[in-house]
Amino acid sequence: AQRVTQPEKLLSVFKGAPVELKCNYSYSGSPELFWYVQYSRQRLQLLLRHISRESIKGFTADLNKGETSFHLKKPFAQEEDSAMYYCALSPRGNNRLAFGKGNQVVVIP
Amino acid sequence: SAVISQKPSRDICQRGTSLTIQCQVDSQVTMMFWYRQQPGQSLTLIATANQGSEATYESGFVIDKFPISRPNLTFSTLTVSNMSPEDSSIYLCSVEVGQGNSDTQYFGPGTRLTVL
Structure with missing residues (x-):
């Protein structure tokens, strides 16, 4: 069974400061990893996926298979980054997503 | 992309009753999913609903409690049956595109x- 762990529930950072959201996973097979974001009063949406290896809204995430991690990073937080962030995993080729509990990010002006 | 609507947006129900939630998507999709998010918890997959076949349920979820219909490629329903306060949650549908x-x-x- 797959499991996703996001250890910090709430993260407060000042505008312009770096932000890092930790995500660790356990899965015996080959996983696909995702970060989803939910802004206030909006629906859940995909932020980025490890396969794409791209930066979205300044965020990046690197899959580290040795540490079974997929931490989300952004060097300079902006106020519009305040949101709920969920790390998710699916078995490769199978889109049944397992989500972590989420991180509430608050960017302080 | 896909635009998805759900009805109702919220409801308050009495113990022992059932509620059917509708999910409508603006394009034809093969795979639809139903998730539950209990208070303070993460999203948990209930089942995968493919048109023309029985829904596939995840461990801990059964058809008698959460019957699902998928009559066509743009619509699905999830029923929460014989409800108890533990069923208080946010229920979300999702579709896979691409x-x-x-x-x-x-x-x-x-x-x-x-x-209640």
Whole structure:
């Protein structure tokens, strides 16, 4: 069974400061990893996926298979980054997503 | 992309009753998913609903409690049967759009259910 762990529930950072959201996973097979974001009063949406290896809204995430991690990073937080962030995993080729509990990010002006 | 709507957006129900949640998508999709998010918890997959076949349920979820219909490629319903306060959750549907490495799940706005 797959499991996703996001250890910090709430993260407060000042505008312009770096932000890092930790995500660790356990899965015996080959996983696909995702970060989803939910802004206030909006629906859940995909932020980025490890396969794409791209930066979205300044965020990046690197899959580290040795540490079974997929931490989300952004060097300079902006106020519009305040949101709920969920790390998710699916078995490769199978889109049944397992989500972590989420991180509430608050960017302080 | 896909635009998904859910009805109702919220409801308050009495213990022992049932509620059917509708999910409508603006394009034809093969795979639809139903998730539950209990208070303070993460999203948990209930089942995968493919048109023309029985829904596939995840461990801990059964058809008698959460019957699902998928009559066509743009619509699905989830029924929460014989409700108890523990069923108070946000229920979300999602659809998968795209192919291969570019496929993406799009989520509906959710249905907030409170069971008294």
